[in-house]
Amino acid sequence: MLPQLHRHLWMDEQIDAFRDQLRRYIGAELSPHLDGWRRQGFIPREVWRPFAELGFLLPEVAEEYGGVGATLAYQLVAQDELARAEFPANTAVHSIAAHYIVDYGTEAQKQRWLPRLARGELLAGIALTEPGCGSDLKALKTRARRDGEHFVIDGAKTFITNGFTANLLVVAVRTGEAGARGVSMVVLETADLPGFRVGRRLEKLGQHASDTAELFFDGVRVPADALLGKEGEGFGQLMSQLPYERLLLAVPAAAVIERAVELTVDYTSQRRAFGQFIGDFQNTRFKLAECATLAHVVRTFVNDCTQRLLDGTLDDQAAYMAKWWCTEQQCKVVDECLQLFGGYGYMAEYPIARLYADARIQKIYGGANEIMKDLIARKVMAPGTARNEGT
Template sequence: MLKREFTEEQTLFRGAYRKFLQQEIVPYMEHWREQGIVGREAFLKAGKLGFLMTWPDEQYGGMGDNDFRFEQIIIEENQYALTGDWGATTHSRLVGPYLSRFGNEEQKQRFLPKCVAGESILAIAMTEPDAGSDLAGMRATAIDQGDHYLLNGNKIYISNGINADVIIVAAKTDPSNNPRNIGLFIVERNFEGFTHGPMLKKMGQKGQDTAELFFQDVIVPKSNVLGDDAKGLSYLMEGLAEERLISASSSLAAAQKAFDITLNFTRDRKLFKKSLADFQNTQFKLADLRAELDMQQTYLDQCVKALNHNALSAVDAAKVKLLSSELQCRVVDEGVQLHGGAGYMDEYPISRMFTDARVTRIYAGTSEVMKLIVARDMYKDETLPFIDRDLP
């Protein structure tokens, strides 16, 4: 594979983060999976060592370096260590930047230092039972009451939903006259009227706490509104390209790990007194996957470079998210098949990786929505009745 581009500082960062995972996360991961939630001490330990939210300026406790490759390293090392269902990146790079992009100075001073330190855990609440990829279809409302907003509604499938201390909630602010007016509201754990349901039981990624959140007449002070209360949809669109790059980075790193596990297994597994790796069928299947993995890694790294130069388009983000998640599912499926009966047993990592992978074709925008975004760009000068122009 072609040499990848990381700075010397980032290479040292990778080594330090890998050591941190082996010492502080890996030994407890199985227990956390059984509980369905990662212990809060994981965030505190990561924050203390500078592994959460590296991008905020030093005045807020960060490194002041917005290079996405730092988070890419964190994502990759989590997948290689089989700790990918820890919600650190959701906190650090998916939710945290909303505070920086759209928050005022008072909000940054109030929230960022505790988030960098791991004392406050972040979540974002967009998805509703009837509004997933179609964000404009949400029903939650936040009505201006003069000195505060009154928030009502519920959100579902929220990552970090139990652990979160600070949740950015998307809600309509003028549902009668302009239903596309959406605001982003900072809801804190102790707000009266805010509750969460029990942890949702999932097919995979069991260490990531996921919950449904309920908001009943929650009073949100004006000081907890991010930016313009009518521009939330555009704010969400602005963050979606990076969210999809995060998803793609995770998918591809997991696929790389699954490939390595499977390759090693085929060398050891015996069939008809021969190694499984000696059969041409095995070699050809893995050769196809190896070529695809290397090609997609090159494209993904180019997308990272584009993001670092503020040039990653929504279409390119959709492409890399689509291809990486689909490839991940093919790799883990082939991995289970080549493991034989062992692949169906949870004691083998490939079994867990198979169930963890399935949701990646759904979250951050389904594969079908990614295809629509690419198709819309292909036919942007034409009228296509099957394409919803309001899709993100």
């Protein structure tokens, strides 16, 4: 059993009740269908409607816009429980997209989109990444030119989570000069939208229940009031959301690490080899001790970051650290645990194998870990640090 962790202020009885209700719902209503969704390559959009009716989809959205007005901790708990049950990040992306509208939308935009997002009538995606662009969002080429009271969008996006199932997209486009100052964000509903096309649903190493697709924009016309904020503010909008978005990756990392350790303790306690239980070998015990320690440290860090997010004190640097370090530990621990399963660990019918395949993307999406380290280094080595002062 993993050690009990210090309870932060955000971990109150209401959170505990929410977690318990959510875990029971996932186990009874969602998990029995997960294998089928993996085989078909996506979770149907309508699955999230009853999920939303219970307040699980966007609990953090204000009541006047269809949510329940909870703190961001509730969404992080939802992602924790979904990751523990092997669900991909579909609803996390939905939450991120909604927050762009919450933070930068006009009152009319909020009234138009947020209630339908909170009810699950709309499933959201975020169209950022482009072929040849990757994590360098300053280099994006999808262009939106102004034409009277409309924007006309031309370009392509790739690796878009919910790209196949989403019917609302928050899209990063270029409305001005090259670089960050020319980036803007627009919102469009995709149902029967002329010029919009979903390309291939991409086949991935893991995360098989999460649809990831190519998107194409060929003269797509959207009203000018689909713009979030002002032209040229998009890059700043993207950067301001990073602390929360990074935690939406760090929290599932903690959940998966804990699940991997639990699965491995259970397996090694029952499987015998060379006349004894695998769990009785010293190497097994040492490996599990290491993994349990990492699980404890990761969870403690994540819980602290959650408290700081709620307090408004989570800085970008800590969020970057949480993203890269927790996801690195996720991949490391799952790999160590899989090894203790032997050949069975390589069989897809075993959860540890699926956790292994699903984990690898965590070090890439949401900003590659190399980018996270570079951003941290810029802060660490900025003028005024001890190194630059010669001390």
